[in-house]
Amino acid sequence: MTFVLVVDDDPAILRTLAINLRARDYDVETASDGRSALQIVDERMPDVILLDLGLPDLDGITILRRLRVSSAVPVIVLSARAESDDKVEALDLGANDYVTKPFGMDELLARVRAATRAGAPPSREVLEVDGLSLDFADARASRDGVDIHLTPTEWRIVETLACRRGTLVRKRELLHEVWGPSYDSETNYLRVHMASIRRKLEADPGHPRIFITETGLGYRMRPG
Numbered sequence: 001m002t003f004v005l006v007v008d009d010d011p012a013i014l015r016t017l018a019i020n021l022r023a024r025d026y027d028v029e030t031a032s033d034g035r036s037a038l039q040i041v042d043e044r045m046p047d048v049i050l051l052d053l054g055l056p057d058l059d060g061i062t063i064l065r066r067l068r069v070s071s072a073v074p075v076i077v078l079s080a081r082a083e084s085d086d087k088v089e090a091l092d093l094g095a096n097d098y099v100t101k102p103f104g105m106d107e108l109l110a111r112v113r114a115a116t117r118a119g120a121p122p123s124r125e126v127l128e129v130d131g132l133s134l135d136f137a138d139a140r141a142s143r144d145g146v147d148i149h150l151t152p153t154e155w156r157i158v159e160t161l162a163c164r165r166g167t168l169v170r171k172r173e174l175l176h177e178v179w180g181p182s183y184d185s186e187t188n189y190l191r192v193h194m195a196s197i198r199r200k201l202e203a204d205p206g207h208p209r210i211f212i213t214e215t216g217l218g219y220r221m222r223p224g
Contacts (some may be wrong), residue, residue: 002116003027005046007037007063008078011057013101014068017050019203020105021112034058038066046073048115050108051095052077053086068094072139072152074115078103094152097180111180127162129222130209132201134162141201152200153178157193158201158221161211166223168214194219 003024006017008147021028029046031037034055042048049067053060064075078092080101088100096115099108119205127134133142139155150158155195160177171190175183183189194213198205214218 001025002047003029003044004050004112005037005040006030006047006050007032007034007055007060008050008052009033009054010052011050013078013100016105017108018123020109021128024109026205032056034060034063037063041071041073043068045071048074048076048114050078051077053077053081053090060091064093064095068152072155074156076108076111076115078108080219091153091179096156096178097182107181111182114172114176114180128152131203132210134158137161143201143203150200152195154197157190157197161219161221165221168218168220170218175220190219 004021006014006015006021006028007030008017009032011032014032018028029040031040034057037049037051038058041049041201051060051063053168055063060077060079064077067075069071074096075094076097076099077095078099078101079086079090090098099110099111118155127136131143135141136159138193141149141150141158159201160174171187172184175186175189179186179189192210198208198211202208210222213224214220
């Protein structure tokens with residue numbers, strides 16, 4: 001059962017989300033402040049976190065920073081702040097998606113499903129390809145015994161491609177899996193992150209052998 005942690009200081013939102021998620025067979029815990037949320041995470045890591053930015057003690061950005069020190073758990077930010085700067089900051093810090101209040105329940109549930117799919121590891125927890133080792137259980141990449149740091153977003157892209165390695169993943173599909181269903185045309189996100197992934201993981205980034213671009217269509221990961 002998928003475990004969802006809902007963090008919001010509005011009791012009505014906590015109650016509504018808990019009822020709707022439990023009705024769809026999610027395991028749900030709620031927290032009305034940042035410290036309670038971090039305590040729950042320490043005790044049991046959620047499969048996805050719905051995180052309000054405007055909390056009474058630690059703000060959501062602070063919580064997101066703390067989470068990303070040690071975890072790539074999918075995080076969907078829920079906020080009444082519609083300004084683009086807030087959205088960009090949250091996404092740059094590793095949030096999977098950003099939903100502005102008020103939101104539709106069906107859309108939010110679709111985003112939860114997308115986030116949990118993107119967080120699912122490939123069937124093989126350790127993948128070896130072209131001298132590169134990808135340990136999906138521990139979120140570690142290495143080449144010749146040297147660890148390589150990937151950001152949470154880069155890991156989600158790699159995991160998504162690895163789950164379907166050998167198969168073309170179209171740009172729109174990849175955007176939906178990594179950033180959520182509202183992202184359809186932000187292909188510049190993919191170009192930037194794929195360039196960074198190749199610099200870090202390919203033996204020769206100028207002539208990639210693992211992460212292949214299908215021009216005008218999407219990306220494909222070499223099967224092994």
